[in-house]
Amino acid sequence: MGVGKVMNDVKPYLAMVLLQVGFSGMYILSVASLKRGMNHFVLVVYRNLVATVVMAPLALIFERGVRPKMTPLIFLKIMGLAVLEPVLDQNMYYLGAKLTSATFASALVNILPAITFLMALVMRMEKLRLRSLRSQAKVVGTVCTVAGAVLMILYHGPVVPFPWSAGHHHAAAAAVESQSSASWLNGTVMIIGSCLCWSGFFILQSNTLQSYPAELTLATLICFLGSVLTGGVALVAERHDMSAWVIGFDTRLFTAVYSGIVCSGVAFYVQGIVTQARGPVFVTAFQPLVMIITTVLGSTILKEETTLGSVIGAVIIVVGLYCLIWGKSKDHLGNGKPGAAAVAGELPLTSAPAANGNGYGKHAALGGGHHVTSGVETPPRSVPKCVH
Structure with missing residues (x-):
């Protein structure tokens, strides 16, 4: 029994660590393709098309009997998710990474949890009590995160050589110095903008899953609508250069396929499950792993x-x-006890609909079902009816 509980507790951490490894590969591949001439609008379209083709059959097979009824409000939320993530976030991130570097972009993206926390605070999905130690930790963490991001933007300094990159240190330093300040600043603004959109995506995804708890179907719809919307944007942006749509059997094709399967289809699904179990701040708290892996791969490849x-x-x-993570982990421990959240004056960022006869909550095992609904009761009216 004890081993089973430990495994349940470990699953969300393992899922997010593996996902960060996948994102690291995408960062390296995408920057390599973009710097070799691939258009970022086209890359986003192909990425989401691949994700749709891969995820749609899985959604049809595994969520046939438990898919909630689609309502106009839910559809508008899904449309909003498609605009925030594929259309805005992906295009802004790719452009920002192209104008800076994969290493810088993966480091700056670490402001994501702080932005998500602030958004959750504004949306009243998170509460603060400044006399509480965990709330103080969240505030200090957010301030430090923003300060670090500002330092990265305002101060570059000399190039730091790594042991495995000594051979090309001088060439890389010259490349950094030759890159225009305007280009670097524009890239930084694009990356920060992508983080704002990505945080908004996590918050809206958390809200949408409460009324539409079908993770595979939701991921498929986001990717499908994203491919349609980004396709329209790409057609307008590249209307004078149709050759941008042509890619061969090379790094560009592999980048689109890899990004679509791992970083859109699988990522949306896994993030949805873990968001239900632990909340959006937990999902964004593993970004430093991407920075470490990308720094090593970026300097080498x-x-x-x-x-x-x-x-x-x-x-x-x-x-x-x-x-910030420490403060959130204390929230999670407190929410594991009945009434603890209310006593502490803190609410979990999200709660999944309770498992019921219709089959909802079937994915809660990833985060340990006992963590998802404990301390928070979901009103019966919030559970949508199934379409059979």
């Missing part, structure tokens, strides 16, 4: 170098991030 400002800023961000 893409011959990128990291500046001193990026290193110092990233360290500050990670320190702040884990202050």
